[in-house]
Amino acid sequence: MNNIDIAVIGGGINGSSTALHLAKNGLKVCVIDKDSICRGASGVNAGTLTMHMTRAKLIPFAKKGWELWMNTEKWLSNNIDVKKKNGLCLAFTEEEEKLLNERSQIRKEYGADINIISKSEALKIDPNINNKIKCAAFCEMDGYVSANQTGDAYTKALKENNVEIVENFEVSKINNLNNNYEIIDLHGGKINAKKIVLAAGVYLEKILKLVDINIKIKCFPQQLIVTERMPELLKTVITVAHGKLSLKQFENGTVLIGGGWPGKGNIENGYNETIPENLIGNMRLACHAIPNLKNSRVSRVWLGLEAETDDAMPIIGELPNLKNAFIIGSIHSGYTSGPYMGKLLSEKILGNDVDLSLFDIRRLMN
Amino acid sequence: MCYKKEYDVIIIGAGPSGVKSALTCSKKGLKVLIIDSNGNSGGQIYRAPPKSYIKKSEKTFEENLIQLKFSEDLTKNNIDTAYNHTVWQVSPGFKIDAFNENGTIQWNTKNLIVATGTYEKIIPFDGWTTPGVIGLAACTILLKAHQTLPGNKIVLAGNGPLLISVAYYILKFGGKVDAIVDTSSKFEWIKSMISLIFNPKNFIQGISWILKIIFSRVPIYSNSLINKVSKKENGISVEIQNIKNKQIKKLTTEVLAVGHGLTPSTDISRLLKINHSYDDLKGGWIPKLDKYFKSSMKGLYIVGDGSGISGAIAAEEKGELAAYSILKDLKLIDETEFENNTSKVIKKLKRYEIFAKGIAKLNATPKSLIENISNNTVICRCEDITKKDIIHAAENGARNLNQIKSWTRFGMGPCQGRTCQYSVAKIASEHLRCNIKDLGYLTGRTPLRPFPLDKAIGDFEYEEITKVEAAPL
Amino acid sequence: MNLRIHDYFERGKKVKIIVNDETIEAFEGECLSVVLFITNKKNLRTSPKLKENRGMFCMMGSCQECVVLLDGKKVTSCNIFIKDGMEIKTGNLNVL
Known part of the structure; x- marks a missing residue:
């Protein structure tokens, strides 16, 4: 493989979106993945596109990302299940009501169009929710994407834009030669590129070590639960005040229960395992929010690995002390903003004036 | 029945292999639990009639006699049986989670024998x-x-x-x-x-x-x-x-x-992520085991047809070998007794396996069967995924079964690919002209069977479930 | 021809179950999917995309093709045993 301008290490939505935007601007790009495109967290996460779970400071980015998701036919694919839904964030106790008010207010200050509504208004919007709620936060900017379809969609889009896809390539060494990076995998495979983007999700800590940067990336193995196809059980995307539930019904009738209830996972050997007590807790919370859900059967449970920095804020931008090396990752609740963050980084790489100071990796070093 | 929380040995599946290992373990005083989703012992091969059927004394047939003997032996040896219980999750260590009509239950053991048999191909x-x-x-x-x-x-x-x-x-x-x-x-x-x-x-x-x-x-x-x-x-x-x-x-x-023919049920061994190898004559993917049917995970054994198809007649020997291996590990039999007992069984098993191989050849999937599938034929019955859909994914770049699953939704329905995984792999390998082994197998997922949410959640107080740390703002 | 074999076992007492508003006779304790199959109620569920009829297939609780609604909940009929007065719904189980 010759004359690669930019090699992106990690083919999740962050890396793939960055690559796609760069390729659309005429650069020769290659995406490298240890497995295949969107087979990690990007392919298995809950796909919630919401403001209710987004960190306040990231709201402006999430709004842009949400717009991109709602218009995938323009930049990604016309064959991916993305739906706009109303988002309801529920409070069941007085304590939660207080929390919801506080949190919604702060998110609102950062630009999210979230409003607190009464119990009766909430029940009118979605009669399926538990009538024991105290109140809810409402936001029209919500919805979902079927994460399992992203592998297919991004693979196709990358190919159409002449991005080289190198799968099953586990990077073990990065040599910084003069104006050139040499990327080597476990089996001695070699790729040369003028610039590199590190977008390896939970594996960023390991990849950063290859360029002598040591920071901590936490890994959260999160459980996801899906029911079999059901008649309409909910009209909205449901979240709760403390953020430990996401609930949505896909077009095909299956209901996805998420919320970041942990399982066990080992990023070294890829082993993961569900924790039955946490599954039950997550299911109980879901059935508490939507009582009729208890008439369904769970058909599958799986895990995804979420990456988080020490301050739970993303790292996006140039790597210090290295020329032509960039990073993107650890975007908390990053699915909503992911495509936009990729676009932003691509603009930075292309030399445009983009402010990424909020995400500078140097804050996490030392 | 009142169950203990912890057993010396737990066996999932009360077919001939599971029953034999239960009997062998319990004879040395181990506390054994045998779990089955059916209402009685016997497995599929000697499946017992429904509880309401009352035997007429004069006439019978062989399979029924064998099943009655299983029941009698299990009772005589005080082996706890959890019939009508569906195992939905197995975690290393081992925790076994099951549900029945009334709700959920969890058991613990250090020694787990999986005797879950096969599905039909x-x-x-x-x-x-x-x-x-x-x-x-x-x-x-x-x-x-x-x-x-x-x-x-x-x-x-x-x-x-x-x-x-x-x-x-x-x-x-x-x-x-x-x-x-x-x-x-x-x-x-x-x-x-x-x-x-x-x-x-x-x-x-x-x-x-x-x-x-x-x-x-x-x-x-x-x-x-x-x-x-x-x-x-x-x-x-x-x-x-x-x-x-x-x-x-x-x-x-x-x-x-x-x-x-039959294909081994590898739901639990895939869930526990032990290594598997491919052997078409043994029914497809089989867990990697030693000659006593011990896996690479400490305390985990896989016996019966789930370890590779060799039929009901070899099932008992497999169960017996696993049991002896556990007894030796727990020092309930010494090296000599172990050698004496197992060498006889291994000899018998070898003979049966020659027989099984002959039978397996009759069940080999002829190419013509795969070639004969037309493009619009549904392969994944749960999700209505056709041969065309699978080929389309392969043409777009999907290169292994998990990727094909993710792109097409095959295997995402309530049967989790049990009915179609074998055929999808055959179709994809034919189309991609690759070795079926290179496509891998579907990652094992819980619940092992669709899990009714009302049973899962039981009765609870809202306060119990919200002791969770709020996500960062 | 009676498809039930009575040579080896006595069955439970005769009871009635309701299948989509139609009453059918069966013996207590018989397997639901078997009773439906031999009384020519072979169409149990409707497939999700092609809307095809599907019915009993594996009889081992594996394939999930024999699901019906029992008291409004999805169950695999191959491991349900007949009780007097059971109410069963078949057909498009996703449109209740």
């Missing part, structure tokens, strides 16, 4: 989803466990010894077999008969069954497959095609029972 064809088309194994269960003929007129199709056994029982119970459609040739049958010499009892039984079928003048179509089935007003229309000369014969019947 049924290669799709046009119209195989038509109601009235059932598995050959399903047909056996109807006959032997439920004492019911599936219909007034039946066509049997597929391959292997189950064809003969099902035909025999239908005739014995007074039913009518319209035709037997076998992908194997008569020559292949004669070749496999040679291996039957290693098992004279089954050999004689087999011959007597074949004679009954011949005397009943059941038409046998060798070297043939089912090309197409369609719904008719009073039954189904079946199109039989000769593999060699492509000639087609149509007939109308009520029920078609079809099966192409």
Whole structure:
């Protein structure tokens, strides 16, 4: 493989979106993945596109990302299940009501169009929710994407834009030669590129070590639960005040229960395992929010690995002390903003004036 | 029954292999629990009739006698049995989570024997989803466990010894077999008969069954497959095609029972992420085990047909070997006793496996069966995924089964790919011209069976579930 | 022809169950999917995309094709045993 301008290490939505935007601007790009495109967290996460779970400071980015998701036919694919839904964030106790008010207010200050509504208004919007709620936060900017379809969609889009896809390539060494990076995998495979983007999700800590940067990336193995196809059980995307539930019904009738209830996972050997007590807790919370859900059967449970920095804020931008090396990752609740963050980084790489100071990796070093 | 929380040994599956290992362990004083989703011991092969059926004293048949013996032995040895319990999750260490009509339960053990048997391999064809088309194994269960003929007129199709056994029982119970459609040739049958010499009892039984079928003048179509089935007003229309000369014969019947051999149930071994290897003659993917059926995970054994298809007759020996291995690890038998006991069993098992290999050859999936699947045939029955969809994913760059699953939704329905994984792999490997091994297998996922949410959640207080740390703002 | 074989076992007492508003006779304790199959109620569920009829297939609780609604909940009929007065719904189980 010759004359690669930019090699992106990690083919999740962050890396793939960055690559796609760069390729659309005429650069020769290659995406490298240890497995295949969107087979990690990007392919298995809950796909919630919401403001209710987004960190306040990231709201402006999430709004842009949400717009991109709602218009995938323009930049990604016309064959991916993305739906706009109303988002309801529920409070069941007085304590939660207080929390919801506080949190919604702060998110609102950062630009999210979230409003607190009464119990009766909430029940009118979605009669399926538990009538024991105290109140809810409402936001029209919500919805979902079927994460399992992203592998297919991004693979196709990358190919159409002449991005080289190198799968099953586990990077073990990065040599910084003069104006050139040499990327080597476990089996001695070699790729040369003028610039590199590190977008390896939970594996960023390991990849950063290859360029002598040591920071901590936490890994959260999160459980996801899906029911079999059901008649309409909910009209909205449901979240709760403390953020430990996401609930949505896909077009095909299956209901996805998420919320970041942990399982066990080992990023070294890829082993993961569900924790039955946490599954039950997550299911109980879901059935508490939507009582009729208890008439369904769970058909599958799986895990995804979420990456988080020490301050739970993303790292996006140039790597210090290295020329032509960039990073993107650890975007908390990053699915909503992911495509936009990729676009932003691509603009930075292309030399445009983009402010990424909020995400500078140097804050996490030392 | 009042269960303990912790057992010395837990066995999942009360078929011949599970029962034998339970008996062997309990004879040395171990506290054993055996779990099964059915209402009794026996597994699928010796499946017990429903509880409400009361045996008439005078008449019986062999499978029922064996099952009764299992029940009696388990009771005599004070082995705890958890029937009607469906295991939905197994975690290392081991925690076994199950549910029944009333709710959920969790057991712990250091030694787990998985004896969950097999599923039937049924290669799709046009119209195989038509109601009235059932598995050959399903047909056996109807006959032997439920004492019911599936219909007034039946066509049997597929391959292997189950064809003969099902035909025999239908005739014995007074039913009518319209035709037997076998992908194997008569020559292949004669070749496999040679291996039957290693098992004279089954050999004689087999011959007597074949004679009954011949005397009943059941038409046998060798070297043939089912090309197409369609719904008719009073039954189904079946199109039989000769593999060699492509000639087609149509007939109308009520029920078609079809099966192409068995594939090991690897749900639990895949969930626990032990290594597997591919062996078509053993039914497909099988867990990697030592000669005592011990896996690479401490305390985990996989016995019976789940360790590779070798039939009911070898199942007991596998269960026994695993039990001896546990007894040795727990120092309840010494090295000499272990060697003495196991060497005899291993010898017997070797003989049975030669026999099993002969049978397996009859069940090998002929290429023509895969080639005959048309583009619009549904492969994944749960999600209505066709052959075309699978090929489309492969053409777009999907290179392994998990990727094909993610892109097409095959295997995402309630059966989790148990019914179609084998066929999807065959179709994809044919299309990509790659080795079936390179496609891998579906990652094991919980719940092992669809898990009713009302049972899962039970009764709870809201306060109990919200002791969670709020997500960062 | 009676498809039930009575040579080896006595069945439970005769009871009635309701299948989509139609009453059918069966013996207590018989397997639901078997009773439906031999009384020619072979269409149990409707497939999600092609809307095809599907019915009993594996009889081992594996394939999930024999699901019906029992008291409004999805169950695999191959491991349900008949009780007097059971109410069963078949057909498009996703449109209740």
